[in-house]
Amino acid sequence: MTGITGLPSAKLAAHEAAVARLREEYAALPPGAPVRLAKRTSNLFRFPEGAPGREGAPGLKGTPGRGSTPHRGSARGRGSAAGPRTLDVSAFSRVLHIDPRAKIAVVGGMTTYEDLCEATLPHGLMPLVVPQLKTITLGGAVTGLGIESTSLRNGMPHESVTEMEILTGDGRVVTATQDNEHHELFHGFPNSYGTLGYALALTIELEPVRPFVHLRHFRFSNPRDCMTAIGEIAEAGSCDGHRADFTDGTAFSNTELYLTVGAFSDRAPWRSDYTGDKIYYQSVRQVREDFLSISDYLWRWDTDWFWCSRPFGVQKPLIRRLWPRRYRRSDVYRRLVAFDRRYGLTDTLNAHRQRPQREAVIQDVEIPVARGADFLEFFARETGMSPVWLCPLRLRGERSWPLYPLQPGEVYVNFGFWGTVPLPPGRRDGYHNRMIEDEVSALGGHKSLYSTSYYSEQEFRRRYNGAAYEKLKAEYDGQGRLLGLYDKCVRGR
Ligand SMILES: Cc1cc2nc3c(=O)[nH]c(=O)nc-3n(C[C@H](O)[C@H](O)[C@H](O)COP(=O)(O)OP(=O)(O)OC[C@H]3O[C@@H](n4cnc5c(N)ncnc54)[C@H](O)[C@@H]3O)c2cc1C
Numbered sequence: 507m508t509g510i511t512g513l514p515s516a517k518l519a520a521h522e523a524a525v526a527r528l529r530e531e532y533a534a535l536p537p538g539a540p541v542r543l544a545k546r547t548s549n550l551f552r553f554p555e556g557a558p559g560r561e562g563a564p565g566l567k568g569t570p571g572r573g574s575t576p577h578r579g580s581a582r583g584r585g586s587a588a589g590p591r592t593l594d595v596s597a598f599s600r601v602l603h604i605d606p607r608a609k610i611a612v613v614g615g616m617t618t619y620e621d622l623c624e625a626t627l628p629h630g631l632m633p634l635v636v637p638q639l640k641t642i643t644l645g646g647a648v649t650g651l652g653i654e655s656t657s658l659r660n661g662m663p664h665e666s667v668t669e670m671e672i673l674t675g676d677g678r679v680v681t682a683t684q685d686n687e688h689h690e691l692f693h694g695f696p697n698s699y700g701t702l703g704y705a706l707a708l709t710i711e712l713e714p715v716r717p718f719v720h721l722r723h724f725r726f727s728n729p730r731d732c733m734t735a736i737g738e739i740a741e742a743g744s745c746d747g748h749r750a751d752f753t754d755g756t757a758f759s760n761t762e763l764y765l766t767v768g769a770f771s772d773r774a775p776w777r778s779d780y781t782g783d784k785i786y787y788q789s790v791r792q793v794r795e796d797f798l799s800i801s802d803y804l805w806r807w808d809t810d811w812f813w814c815s816r817p818f819g820v821q822k823p824l825i826r827r828l829w830p831r832r833y834r835r836s837d838v839y840r841r842l843v844a845f846d847r848r849y850g851l852t853d854t855l856n857a858h859r860q861r862p863q864r865e866a867v868i869q870d871v872e873i874p875v876a877r878g879a880d881f882l883e884f885f886a887r888e889t890g891m892s893p894v895w896l897c898p899l900r901l902r903g904e905r906s907w908p909l910y911p912l913q914p915g916e917v918y919v920n921f922g923f924w925g926t927v928p929l930p931p932g933r934r935d936g937y938h939n940r941m942i943e944d945e946v947s948a949l950g951g952h953k954s955l956y957s958t959s960y961y962s963e964q965e966f967r968r969r970y971n972g973a974a975y976e977k978l979k980a981e982y983d984g985q986g987r988l989l990g991l992y993d994k995c996v997r998g999r
Contacts, residue, residue, distance in 0.1 A: 509681060510671045510707045512612050513603050524597035525671070525679055525706060532677055535591050540999075541988060543704065544592035545616060547641035547837050549956065598706045599643075601625040609712045610668070615645030615705035623804055631712040632800070634660040634902075638807035639836045645705040649698055650956055651910055653870070653897055653920050655752035655768065658740055661902025664696040666711040674703035675983025694978045697909035697970065699955060701991045702982045716770035718777070719803040721796040722748050726763040729879035733919065735765055736875050736898045740917045752803070755896035756790050760886050764790045765896070768803065780806055781834065785821055787813045787893065811836040813893055814924050818842060864926040866958070867891060867938050872899070872918040873951035881921060884945050889938055895922035908974040909991075910952060918951070936960050955995040966992050 513521060535541060598614035601622055605611070606629040613622055619633070620640035626632050633644075637652035646652075647663040648670070660666065670682045670692060682688035682695070695702065724745060726732035732755065739750045745767045752768030774797035780786035786806045789796065798806065810821065818839060819825040867889060873881045875898065885894065897920040901907075904914050912918060927938055940960045946953050947969070953959065961969065975991055993999045 510602075510612060510669060510709065511681075512605065512610065512669075512709055517602055521602060521707065525673075528593070528595065528597070528673060528706070529677065529679060531593060532673060535593075535987075537985075537987075540590040542590045542592050543616070543700065544594050544596070545643075547618070547643075547840075549639055549642050549646065549836075549840065593704075595704065595706075598645075602707060604629060604631075604712075606631060609714070610709055611712055612707060612709050613644050614707055615671075616643050617645075618643050619647070620805075623801070626712055627715065627801060629712075630714055632715050632804070633663070633710055634666040634713050635663045636804050637663070638805070639811070640805060640808045641837045644708055644710070648705060648708065649695055649700055651697055651954055653899055655754040655766075655897060657897060657899035657920075658736075658753050658917070659743075659751065659902075660713075661900065662696070663710075664907065665902040667708050668711065669709040670695065670705050671707040672703040672705050675701075675979075675988040676985060677987075678982075679706070691978060691982055693905075694908050694974060696907050697955065698975070698978070699991060699994055701988050701994055702978055703988070715800050716772050717800060718771040718774040719752065719768040719798050719800060720748075720771040720774070721766055721768045721798065721803075722746070723790050723794055723796070724765045724767065725791075726765070727761050729757070729760055729763060729882040732757075732763045732765060732896070733875050733878040736878070736896075736919060737917060739765070739767065740875070740898065740900060753898055755898075756787060757882060757894040757896060758791065758892055760882055762791070763882075763896070766790060770800075771797070774799075777802075781809050781831065783823065783826060785810055808836045809834045811839045812895060812922070812924065815839050862928040862931070863935070865929050865935050865938050866926050867942070868924045868957045869939070869942060870920055870922045870954040870956070871942070871946045871951050872912065872920050872953075873946065873949050875917040875919050877949040877951070878919040878921075881919075881945065881949055881951070885921070885923070885942075888941055888945075889923070889927055891923050891925050891927055896920070897922065908971050911971060912952065955991075958998070959996045961996055963992055963996075966996060 595616050599616040600614050601611060601617055602614060603612040604625060609631060611626060618641045619636050622644060623632055623636060635652060635654050635656050637647050637654050642652060648667060652663040668683065671679060672682055672691065673679050680688050682692035684692055691702065724735065726735065735745065739745050739753055744750050745765065748767050749769040750767045751770050753765065755763060755765040757763040776797055778784065778789065778796050778798055779802065780789065787810065815821060820829045820834065898917060899920055900917050901912055901914045906912060906914055929937055939958055943953060943960060970991065979990065989999055
């Protein structure tokens with residue numbers, strides 16, 4: 507079965523023509539040449555050597571933000587025979603159709619959530635889960651497991667996909683649904699990171715929104731009380747009588763933790779703005795209650811990349827005023843980090859000043875809520891980085907997804923931490939990350955694969971259902987045109 511359903515005929519013809527062109531482009535790639543998506547943005551946190559244009563390694567060139575043109579990576583024209591060949595997927599980076607009555611959208615796989623929400627919000631609708639960073643794409647969030655503050659209610663982005671059109675590694679274009687002949691691919695796609703194929707178009711469910719979000723920040727003085735409160739919110743759907751349409755949290759330390767509970771609202775006695783001088787994550791510890799427009803709420807973390815804009819100085823009032831507003835975006839900061847990593851600027855400076863080498867510890871991990879406090883205590887003791895982002899989640903449906911086997915019905919807390927920490931004397935890069943991997947396993951948790959990983963091949967196979975993956979790989983990419991999951995996510999090829 508091929509072809510995405512639900513598109514009006516005029517749009518269908520243009521989409522089918524784009525799919526046919528991409529198939530031809532893919533078929534023309536020299537056999538054996540590694541394939542990459544030509545995407546202008548990425549939110550991966552693996553920075554392989556060189557390889558401009560490669561996913562995960564964008565340079566500083568070009569104007570940041572929306573409306574910018576992707577690298578035109580003609581498959582025939584770029585790279586050496588052995589070098590990566592990039593695939594022009596720009597035709598799949600827009601919303602194809604919205605049906606407000608049925609509350610569904612048909613969306614190109616490389617469409618950013620910023621563009622997706624800009625198209626759905628005027629209809630009073632939004633995707634069920636909107637990851638916080640504007641340039642995360644729908645395909646990236648489905649294959650790489652996005653999460654946000656609706657995840658306790660709505661699960662993960664792939665759980666509201668009803669149909670996916672996929673260019674498979676072996677060059678077919680198939681439409682996968684939860685119960686057609688490609689149902690195994692549909693269920694194995696989340697956490698496959700583009701190693702089985704690329705989602706070209708997806709049909710997703712939408713949910714109604716209200717114009718504002720009414721936030722309340724609840725403070726806790728120890729991790730156990732905070733985890734207990736998450737369990738109670740999961741049970742009741744509210745906190746202290748405040749409806750939990752959105753729930754996430756910020757731990758500044760293990761004696762200062764906040765849960766932020768948001769309720770849709772038709773009215774706002776005032777509206778805060780954190781795209782100017784004020785900074786959202788700082789507001790969490792300054793005010794008890796707040797109101798944001800739905801759009802400002804969805805992008806509240808993007809302006810300062812959570813808190814990760816700090817090293818660039820832009821949280822200092824003077825520099826902030828001088829830093830153009832259009833550059834207060836996560837994709838701009840990420841490009842700066844990519845540039846720094848590529849040229850080793852910070853490492854060289856540290857060595858020059860005889861400061862200890864630092865290790866990048868940039869991870870999101872999911873821990874069952876009952877063990878969440880243990881994780882926070884371990885993390886404060888061994889790594890000591892703050893703040894830490896807390897995002898509770900529970901699968902929306904009854905089924906587990908094979909390549910990232912969370913238990914249906916179980917409440918997890920996603921802990922996100924993004925920064926660098928000094929390496930103890932005599933320790934090498936990977937020391938902290940390995941310790942975290944071990945602790946996550948010991949606590950019955952799971953680790954996202956968008957950043958560095960150190961698992962052995964055997965451990966990786968066990969943790970991410972290697973048997974199911976290999977079956978899918980043989981069926982949809984038998985010749986291995988695309989990288990394998992371990993090579994991509996651990997070896998970082
Ligand atoms: C600091 C930081 C914070 C983060 N916070 C969050 C968060 O709060 N919420 C959240 O949801 N996620 C978060 N992420 C992770 C992010 O969602 C994942 O990295 C996601 O995979 C990125 O998607 P992207 O669209 O930017 O894709 P890319 O970075 O371009 O690609 C990611 C991977 O997905 C593959 N891929 C991309 N598009 C497709 C497609 N259409 N079909 C198949 N494969 C594809 C690529 O081959 C690649 O392997 C965070 C990451 C970082 C670094």
